[in-house]
Amino acid sequence: MNRPRDADARRADILAAARRAFARHAYADTTIAAIASDAGVSPALVMKYFGSKEHLFAQVFTFEEDATALFDAPLDGLARHMVLHLLATQVEQTRDPLLRIAFSRQHEEQGREARINFRAQVVTRLAARLPGPDAPLRAEMAIGVLLGLGALYAMVRAKHLRDMTHDEIADRYVPLIQPLLTGTEA
Known part of the structure; x- marks a missing residue:
């Protein structure tokens, strides 16, 4: 079953979309819906993986x-x-x-x-x-x-x-x- 790999790929797609969004827009102007759309997933899935916009931002800016x-x-x-x-x-x-x-x-x-x-x-x-x-x-x-x-x-x-x-x-x-x-x- 490839389910964990699919989850990892989706998570990576979401992070990539969030990197693009936060690079182009101020935090206040960046939405979970826009990130989800760019990643090709639902906003609910973004929230499932990251919990909040704040946590997603923290993941993007962790080095x-x-x-x-x-x-x-x-x-x-x-x-x-x-x-x-x-x-x-x-x-x-x-x-x-x-x-x-x-x-x-x-x-x-x-x-x-x-x-x-x-x-x-x-x-x-x-x-x-x-x-x-x-x-x-x-x-x-x-x-x-x-x-x-x-x-x-x-x-x-x-x-x-x-x-x-x-x-x-x-x-x-x-x-x-x-x-x-x-x-x-x-």
Whole structure:
């Protein structure tokens, strides 16, 4: 019986629709009905899986799983892994593992919570892996470079950047990010 898999797929479709909705509209203007329609499910099913719009928003702006995948490499190869992972999720999975933080500014109080989650689950988590007393600053800077790359690639759709292979992009970005991770001079 494939029922659990179908439920997982529906849940993923709902989350994807919610990401799109919260990226385009303010929290107050986003409805469960619109999310359900985009996901091809009923509003009742959205409520069954997530309980409320607040809980759905919290799921959209949770970065724990994304950070686990993003940081899943040894420190000496972490920059390359982070760049390639970000690019792969943009193209192959059509996901925005980190970029959805850019949309949090339009969501007043809920956006504040999203930014707190991002700092704790992404930036602070990365800083904990880095050596040296200025690790929190270097973590912020490394994530900033990565967000810039993601914005250029996915949102701006920078032509010259998108004409490059992922490995070519990584070759250019690793020298910018890796010294921030290891605390060494470029």
